[in-house]
Amino acid sequence: MSEVLVLYYSRHGATQEMAQLVARGVEKVTGMTALLRTVPEISTVCEAIKSSVPDQGAPYVSSDDLVRCQGLVLGSPTRFGNMAAPMKHFIDSTSANWMSGHLSGKPAGLFTSASSLHGGHESTLLSMMIPLLHHGMLIVGTPYSEAELITTTTGGTPYGPSHFAGKESNYPLSQDEKNLCIAMGQRVAEVAKKLS
Numbered sequence: 001m002s003e004v005l006v007l008y009y010s011r012h013g014a015t016q017e018m019a020q021l022v023a024r025g026v027e028k029v030t031g032m033t034a035l036l037r038t039v040p041e042i043s044t045v046c047e048a049i050k051s052s053v054p055d056q057g058a059p060y061v062s063s064d065d066l067v068r069c070q071g072l073v074l075g076s077p078t079r080f081g082n083m084a085a086p087m088k089h090f091i092d093s094t095s096a097n098w099m100s101g102h103l104s105g106k107p108a109g110l111f112t113s114a115s116s117l118h119g120g121h122e123s124t125l126l127s128m129m130i131p132l133l134h135h136g137m138l139i140v141g142t143p144y145s146e147a148e149l150i151t152t153t154t155g156g157t158p159y160g161p162s163h164f165a166g167k168e169s170n171y172p173l174s175q176d177e178k179n180l181c182i183a184m185g186q187r188v189a190e191v192a193k194k195l196s
């Protein structure tokens with residue numbers, strides 16, 4: 001089986017649910033499997049070192065996951081129109097993978113969750129593409145052939161799936177948002193399969 005790494009950070013659970021749907025999309029493609037991984041929290045104050053296994057959710061990502069995957073789908077909550085610091089912190093630790101070209105030529109997709117409908121879904125997704133382009137990845141978006149992209153009244157963008165989570169970050173994913181997550185996972189897996 002070839003693997004697509006579905007790497008996410010989530011505090012309230014929405015981005016985690018999106019990641020699980022993306023993984024379901026990956027596994028719709030014969031011969032492809034999803035590797036679900038997360039990143040640890042970070043802190044500006046000195047804390048005890050995190051255990052190597054998270055209390056809940058997916059295992060923490062390792063540098064080796066970037067080597068073995070055939071594609072990557074990266075998800076983060078929107079934070080001031082950009083990705084969350086724990087995800088950026090992980091990306092900033094990938095210089096050895098960058099120098100070795102481990103991600104170069106592999107497909108990548110992005111997804112995000114945001115409290116407000118116009119609070120930076122697109123800017124987060126676009127800015128998350130930048131380090132992946134530096135890694136030489138081939139960015140995969142969501143085409144308008146996905147009908148939900150036109151009809152959605154919640155999240156969903158051509159730059160990748162998104163979720164409108166509401167002020168208290170407690171709105172459930174809409175059916176359109178769910179379908180677009182699955183479609184993204186499937187699309188990245190199909191491209192990865194063709195390229196590998």
Ligand SMILES: Cc1cc2nc3c(=O)[nH]c(=O)nc-3n(C[C@H](O)[C@H](O)[C@H](O)COP(=O)(O)O)c2cc1C
Pocket residue numbers: 009010011012013014015016076077078079080081082113114115116117118119120165169
């Ligand atoms: C520091 C901080 C900054 C945030 N910035 C934004 C923002 O720019 N736009 C927005 O719509 N939501 C913003 N949010 C809300 C989160 O994006 C939202 O709660 C998200 O859906 C959480 O995803 P999760 O359930 O995966 O943790 C922010 C939240 C925090 C804590």
